[in-house]
Amino acid sequence: MNSFGRNLRSGERLVASVESDRQHTRAPLRVALPTALRVVDVHKSYRRRGIEVPVLQGVDLHINEGRFTSIVGQSGSGKSTLLHLLGTLDRPDRGEIWCDQQRIDNLPSQQRERLRNRTFGMIFQFYHLLPELTTLENVMVPKMIEHSVWRFWRHKRTIVERATTLLERLGLSHRLHHRPSQLSGGEMQRAAIARSLMSQPSILLADEPTGNLDRQNGQLVMESLLSLCRDEQLTIVMVTHDESIAKQADHRVQLVDGRVACA
Amino acid sequence: MYTLLLSWRYLRTRFIALASIISVTLGVATLIVVNSVMAGFVHEMRHRLHDILSDIEFDAGLGELSWPEHHQACIQEILGADMEASTMIVRVPALMTFDFRGRTMTQQILLIGIDEATYGRVCEIQPYLSNRHKQQLLNFFLEVDGYADKIGECGWGYRREKELLIREHSAWGISAQHQQREQEFAEISARLAGAPVEPVAAAARQMTADPAAMQLPDRVPNLDELAAGQEALSGRPFGDDDLQPFDSRSQYRPQPTADELFDPMRDQHTGIILGMAIANRKVIDQETNEVRDVFLLRPGDDVRVTLPTAGENPAPVAENCTVVDFYQSNMHEYDSTFAFMSLRRLQQLRGMIDPVTGECSVSAIQIRMKPGAHLDRARDKLIAELQPEYWGFVIQTWQDLQRPLLSAVNMELTILNILLFLIIAVAGFGILATFFMIVVEKTKDIGILKSLGATSRGVMSIFLGYGLALGAVGTGVGIAIGLVFVARINQIADGIGWLTGRQVFDPTIYYFSKIPTVVDLPMVVLVGLGAVGIAVAASVLPALRAARMHPVEALRYE
Numbered sequence: 155m156n157s158f159g160r161n162l163r164s165g166e167r168l169v170a171s172v173e174s175d176r177q178h179t180r181a182p183l184r185v186a187l188p189t190a191l192r193v194v195d196v197h198k199s200y201r202r203r204g205i206e207v208p209v210l211q212g213v214d215l216h217i218n219e220g221r222f223t224s225i226v227g228q229s230g231s232g233k234s235t236l237l238h239l240l241g242t243l244d245r246p247d248r249g250e251i252w253c254d255q256q257r258i259d260n261l262p263s264q265q266r267e268r269l270r271n272r273t274f275g276m277i278f279q280f281y282h283l284l285p286e287l288t289t290l291e292n293v294m295v296p297k298m299i300e301h302s303v304w305r306f307w308r309h310k311r312t313i314v315e316r317a318t319t320l321l322e323r324l325g326l327s328h329r330l331h332h333r334p335s336q337l338s339g340g341e342m343q344r345a346a347i348a349r350s351l352m353s354q355p356s357i358l359l360a361d362e363p364t365g366n367l368d369r370q371n372g373q374l375v376m377e378s379l380l381s382l383c384r385d386e387q388l389t390i391v392m393v394t395h396d397e398s399i400a401k402q403a404d405h406r407v408q409l410v411d412g413r414v415a416c417a
Numbered sequence: 418m419y420t421l422l423l424s425w426r427y428l429r430t431r432f433i434a435l436a437s438i439i440s441v442t443l444g445v446a447t448l449i450v451v452n453s454v455m456a457g458f459v460h461e462m463r464h465r466l467h468d469i470l471s472d473i474e475f476d477a478g479l480g481e482l483s484w485p486e487h488h489q490a491c492i493q494e495i496l497g498a499d500m501e502a503s504t505m506i507v508r509v510p511a512l513m514t515f516d517f518r519g520r521t522m523t524q525q526i527l528l529i530g531i532d533e534a535t536y537g538r539v540c541e542i543q544p545y546l547s548n549r550h551k552q553q554l555l556n557f558f559l560e561v562d563g564y565a566d567k568i569g570e571c572g573w574g575y576r577r578e579k580e581l582l583i584r585e586h587s588a589w590g591i592s593a594q595h596q597q598r599e600q601e602f603a604e605i606s607a608r609l610a611g612a613p614v615e616p617v618a619a620a621a622r623q624m625t626a627d628p629a630a631m632q633l634p635d636r637v638p639n640l641d642e643l644a645a646g647q648e649a650l651s652g653r654p655f656g657d658d659d660l661q662p663f664d665s666r667s668q669y670r671p672q673p674t675a676d677e678l679f680d681p682m683r684d685q686h687t688g689i690i691l692g693m694a695i696a697n698r699k700v701i702d703q704e705t706n707e708v709r710d711v712f713l714l715r716p717g718d719d720v721r722v723t724l725p726t727a728g729e730n731p732a733p734v735a736e737n738c739t740v741v742d743f744y745q746s747n748m749h750e751y752d753s754t755f756a757f758m759s760l761r762r763l764q765q766l767r768g769m770i771d772p773v774t775g776e777c778s779v780s781a782i783q784i785r786m787k788p789g790a791h792l793d794r795a796r797d798k799l800i801a802e803l804q805p806e807y808w809g810f811v812i813q814t815w816q817d818l819q820r821p822l823l824s825a826v827n828m829e830l831t832i833l834n835i836l837l838f839l840i841i842a843v844a845g846f847g848i849l850a851t852f853f854m855i856v857v858e859k860t861k862d863i864g865i866l867k868s869l870g871a872t873s874r875g876v877m878s879i880f881l882g883y884g885l886a887l888g889a890v891g892t893g894v895g896i897a898i899g900l901v902f903v904a905r906i907n908q909i910a911d912g913i914g915w916l917t918g919r920q921v922f923d924p925t926i927y928y929f930s931k932i933p934t935v936v937d938l939p940m941v942v943l944v945g946l947g948a949v950g951i952a953v954a955a956s957v958l959p960a961l962r963a964a965r966m967h968p969v970e971a972l973r974y975e
Contacts, residue, residue, distance in 0.1 A: 243968045267870045284423070286426035301418060
């Protein structure tokens with residue numbers, strides 16, 4: 155489950171993969187892969203000014219471990235909602251979500267927070283870095299949340315080293331002590347990827363990671379993600395409305411009106 | 418960890434919140450200044466009240482206390498080792514009359530007869546006397562020197578010079594009067610005889626009406642003649658030796674008997690120590706704007722004290738007294754009424770000494786306890802043993818005696834503190850509003866933190882920590898400003914006075930030359946904790962709101 159993290163600790167493979175991902179060729183699909191995430195008949199609706207707006211109307215989905223899955227669909231098709239449900243940021247009205255043989259949609263909030271901190275890594279369209287913190291501090295936030303003050307200070311050197319290594323691998327070694335406002339969009343998104351990898355998650359959830367970037371930067375981010383999936387066997391679920399981006403994934407799931415149209 | 422980091426970063430980057438904390442700073446500074454000045458006043462006041470009132474007073478109530486030595490022994494037995502000393506006093510209201518520039522002035526005083534030997538051990542009187550010799554040894558003799566400079570001319574030298582002047586002037590007065598009488602007699606005689614009025618008489622009238630035109634009469638004695646007269650009267654030559662200072666403490670000069678003529682040049686009447694405010698008026702000089710002392714009486718002047726005798730039929734008795742010193746406790750209430758006299762002499766005057774047995778009676782016994790002794794407990798013990806209410810006696814501690822004043826001051830202090838704390842409470846609402854705005858501004862950050870696994874409690878503690886940091890900074894600065902203000906309060910008061918043209922602190926009202934301050938450390942700590950508490954309390958609601966935010970809604974917030 156934490157193979158990516160274990161590999162990263164050796165500190166070599168990611169850098170190699172990031173550098174080599176420009177020439178990568180797609181690996182053949184494996185058969186009968188274990189399921190990382192399973193969504194069973196999930197319904198979700200929002201109430202807006204007293205009117206119930208259905209978003210997801212019975213979604214069934216299997217996401218294979220170590221694969222790159224993209225979820226596409228038009229605006230309002232419910233793809234972001236599905237991603238939030240997968241990342242335990244929200245609870246479905248009906249249905250079940252399973253992760254690693256464990257049902258996660260009805261967990262108490264303490265365990266859900268733990269899942270978000272250790273099992274899932276999340277990246278967003280608008281990067282969502284904390285503006286008051288430097289790039290390095292932003293990357294260390296998951297560890298700060300995980301540890302108490304005392305534990306953090308005891309392991310501070312290791313944590314800083316790890317965050318620095320991650321940022322170096324993603325080509326941000328010159329931006330360690332800059333504030334997010336001093337970074338470009340692509341740099342911010344790469345910093346966000348580094349942050350999402352800090353806790354050695356087994357599943358990476360990406361909500362339109364290239365949506366706010368130009369084509370070149372978007373491709374750079376995509377390549378980083380692809381290499382993570384390929385070389386570290388990290389399970390990635392990405393929401394996008396850009397078909398050209400979606401095509402690069404191993405699986406493509408299309409949502410139409412809150413239902414899976416084709417997988 | 419992230420809570421501390423974010424609280425600290427918010428503190429450094431959100432200056433609007435620092436602005437909201439300025440009211441906390443001002444409130445804290447004001448509270449510290451007001452409390453320190455009030456505590457200074459109260460401390461000075463209690464100190465002075467306590468000094469003059471002794472620890473416990475056994476008061477004879479409206480009557481007199483017979484057998485005081487017996488009572489003293491009883492008290493000593495009851496209090497045992499806790500008692501330090503005791504003394505007897507006689508207190509009686511009296512009228513004091515004196516001449517000032519030819520006008521007779523009358524002043525009501527509270528005459529207190531004190532025992533020179535023991536009074537100083539029970540009540541602090543000596544530090545408040547003007548004469549430095551009397552500060553060492555309490556007595557009722559006029560001194561030659563040692564008086565405070567501000568009194569100016571006083572003591573034996575002043576008394577003698579004044580006496581010489583009086584004699585000179587009275588000699589003038591007699592001769593002028595006599596001449597006028599003679600002229601009037603001549604006028605009347607001439608009118609009766611039908612003769613015209615001689616022009617001499619008119620000239621004489623004019624002469625007496627206009628002192629400037631008046632010539633010295635032939636019969637004005639000069640100083641040599643006066644000295645000769647003295648020599649003849651006292652039977653010994655009057656020389657320069659008599660003007661030499663002599664140590665009045667070295668020997669007691671008894672009141673002159675009928676056959677021995679009282680000579681103000683050499684003798685004093687019964688010594689009396691007056692409260693400073695009886696004899697002194699403080700006036701503000703219109704030109705220089707400085708406070709100036711005007712003395713109606715000085716040590717060396719004679720006054721007349723009229724007081725009622727003790728017993729069934731009180732009758733007024735008058736006694737000539739000589740002012741020997743001033744008493745200045747800076748408590749206006751005391752300084753404007755108290756006058757001290759020898760206990761023995763006052764007992765004689767009031768007829769408080771039994772002519773047959775020689776037993777004296779007194780008004781009260783004052784008791785000094787050892788340091789650290791519990792006054793209320795000692796008072797209760799005395800009351801239980803002596804049953805004072807049966808005889809109409811009153812046993813009170815000094816705090817009981819001044820309870821109305823002390824409780825009024827305490828009440829004032831409490832209300833002032835409540836009002837000033839309301840300032841900080843108002844500041845709390847400012848913090849509340851600012852924090853709500855910051856929480857709204859930080860909605861997205863809250864969503865990010867929650868998506869990264871931050872707990873609601875963690876998010877809440879960011880804002881509580883922020884409130885705590887703001888409160889601590891505001892309070893710290895407030896305490897610093899307050900303490901500096903207190904340390905420099907007199908200079909600041911002078912500065913404000915100079916700026917506004919009005920005196921902030923008027924020494925003529927308070928009888929303090931400077932504003933007294935006492936910084937009470939527990940008070941400072943309490944004010945600090947209160948202010949920080951209010952800042953944290955004001956951040957609770959916004960922090961709760963932040964904690965309850967839904968992560969998805971927070972992330973979507975624009």
